Amino acid sequence: xxxxxxxxxxxxxxxxxxxxxxxxxxxxxxxxxxxxxxxxxxxxxxxxxxxxxxxxxxxxxxxxxxxxxxxxxxxxxxxxxxxxxxxxxxxxxxxxxxxxxxxxxxxxxxxxxxxxxxxxxxxxxxxxxxxxxxxxxxxxxxxxxxxxxxxxxxxxxxxxxxxxxxxxxxxxxxxxxxxxxxxxxxxxxxxxxxxxxxxxxxxxxxxxxxxxxxxxxxxxxxxxxxxxxxxxxxxxxxxxxxxxxxxxxxxxxxxxxxxxxxxxxxxxxxxxxxxxxxxxxxxxxxxxxxxxxxxxxxxxxxxx
Numbered sequence: 516x517x518x519x520x521x522x523x524x525x526x527x528x529x530x531x532x533x534x535x536x537x538x539x540x541x542x543x544x545x546x547x548x549x550x551x552x553x554x555x556x557x558x559x560x561x562x563x564x565x566x567x568x569x570x571x572x573x574x575x576x577x578x579x580x581x582x583x584x585x586x587x588x589x590x591x592x593x594x595x596x597x598x599x600x601x602x603x604x605x606x607x608x609x610x611x612x613x614x615x616x617x618x619x620x621x622x623x624x625x626x627x628x629x630x631x632x633x634x635x636x637x638x639x640x641x642x643x644x645x646x647x648x649x650x651x652x653x654x655x656x657x658x659x660x661x662x663x664x665x666x667x668x669x670x671x672x673x674x675x676x677x678x679x680x681x682x683x684x685x686x687x688x689x690x691x692x693x694x695x696x697x698x699x700x701x702x703x704x705x706x707x708x709x710x711x712x713x714x715x716x717x718x719x720x721x722x723x724x725x726x727x728x729x730x731x732x733x734x735x736x737x738x739x740x741x742x743x744x745x746x747x748x749x750x751x752x753x754x755x756x757x758x759x760x761x762x763x764x765x766x767x768x769x770x771x772x773x774x775x776x777x778x779x780x781x782x783x784x785x786x787x788x789x790x791x792x793x794x795x796x797x798x799x800x801x802x803x804x805x806x807x808x809x810x811x812x813x814x815x816x817x818x819x
Contacts, residue, residue: 521761522761522762524757524761525757525758525760525761525762526758526762526808526809528754528757528758529754529755529758529762529767529770530770530773531754532751532754532755532758532770533770533771533773533774533776533777534777535746535747535750535751535754536747536751536771536774536777537773537774537775537776537777537778537780537781538747538777538781539743539746539747539751540778540781541781542739542742542743542747543739543743545735545739546735546736546739546740547731547732547733547736549728549729549731549732549736550720550724550725550726550728550729551597551601551724552597552598552601552716552717552719552720552723552724553717553720553721553724553726553729554729554740555597555601555713555716555720556713556714556716556717556720557713557729557740557744558740558743558744558747558748559593559709559710559712559713559716559744559748560710560713560744561740561741561743561744561745561748561749562705562709562744562745562748562749562752563706563709563710563713563749564744565744565745565749566702566705566706566709566749566753567706569702570700570702570703570705570706573698573700573702573703574698574699574700575698575699575700575703576698576700576703576706578698578707581696582691582696582697582698582707585687585691585696585697586697586704586707586708586711587711588687589684589687589688589691589707589708589711589712590707590708590709590710590711590712590713590714590715591680591711591712591715592680592681592683592684592687592712593680593681593684593708593709593712593715593716594712594715594716594719595676595677595680595681596677596678596680596681596684597677597712597716598677598716598719599673599674599676599677599678599680600612600674600677602670602673603670603671603673603674603677605670606668606669606670606673607668607670607671607673607674609658610654610655610658611667611670611671611674612671612674613650613651613654613657613658613775614651614654615671615674615675615678616650616678616771617646617647617650617651617654617772618647618675618678618682619678619681619682619768619771620643620646620647620682620765620768620769620771620772621640621643621644621647621765622678622679622682622683623682623683623685623686623764623765623767623768624639624640624643624763624764624765624768626682626683626686626764627685627686627689627763627764627765630686630690631690631693632686632689632690632693632763632764633763633764633765634763638811639763639765639766639808639811640765642769642804642807642808642811643765643769643804645800645803645804645807646769646772646800646801646804646805646808647772648797648800649772649796649797649798649799649800649801649802649803649804650771650772650775650797650801651797652796652797652798652800653775653776653779653794653797653798653801654775654797655797656779656791656793656794656797657775657778657779657782659793682764682768684708685755685759685764685767685768686764688704688708688756688759689759689763689764691704692704692759692760699760701753701756701757701759701760702753702756704756705749705752705753705755705756708752709748709749709752755767766808769804769805769808770805772801772804772805773801773805775797775801776798776801776802779794779798
């Protein structure tokens with residue numbers, strides 16, 4: 516597959532990624548109140564089970580001495596983000612968390628530039644800033660009429676560290692591939708990072724959560740957990756890893772700006788009365804940012 520076609524497939528895959536991540540929030544909301552960290556660990560283990568057959572058939576399935584510490588660090592990034600998110604949910608406002616999350620693509624760009632896997636130019640940071648403004652506009656629109664203000668306290672500080680951790684995930688993946696430490700297979704990279712992330716998140720859950728409450732899980736909870744594991748974890752992280760092999764960390768994480776856009780569309784389907792002009796500026800900015808990202812990458816492909 517040629518480089519332009521590979522980039523096109525990566526972009527299309529990340530569009531699907533944004534849809535799947537946006538659809539995961541309603542599914543999570545339908546589940547019973549169960550220990551979230553332990554659920555995340557189970558979700559990651561289900562994802563590994565789904566990816567296992569593909570990963571084991573790929574060359575370099577068993578990590579060597581150079582790869583294992585890097586996979587562990589990638590797993591720590593996943594554990595750090597989910598742990599920070601679940602803790603901050605009880606100590607920070609939704610608007611503050613949504614605002615902080617828009618920094619992830621810019622953090623990924625800076626991290627990628629620091630380790631030499633990001634192209635240094637003004638264009639991508641400008642596109643990321645445009646997308647961040649749009650995502651922030653959607654967050655403000657969603658917060659209208661709801662409790663919560665924009666602030667920065669301990670909860671927000673912890674969540675920002677989680678944002679930094681999730682921004683580092685594609686940076687470490689790209690750097691590991693560039694230095695030959697990680698497998699060329701997206702399935703293998705996804706399998707080991709999710710597997711080690713499951714162990715770390717699970718240990719955190721055992722330490723701080725009433726894990727025995729998992730015994731109250733219903734059949735619907737189990738079905739939703741399997742769905743989240745296979746589609747919202749295995750498939751989404753595989754799409755992200757596949758895109759990371761072709762795109763830069765900043766470009767990959769830019770698609771997180773589409774997630775609140777997808778959530779907005781789902782909200783309109785459930786509650787048509789929420790449709791209002793206040794959603795329009797943020798929506799236009801997010802769509803414009805993704806369109807510019809696609810155009811910039813296509814132009815780079817033609818130029819190459």
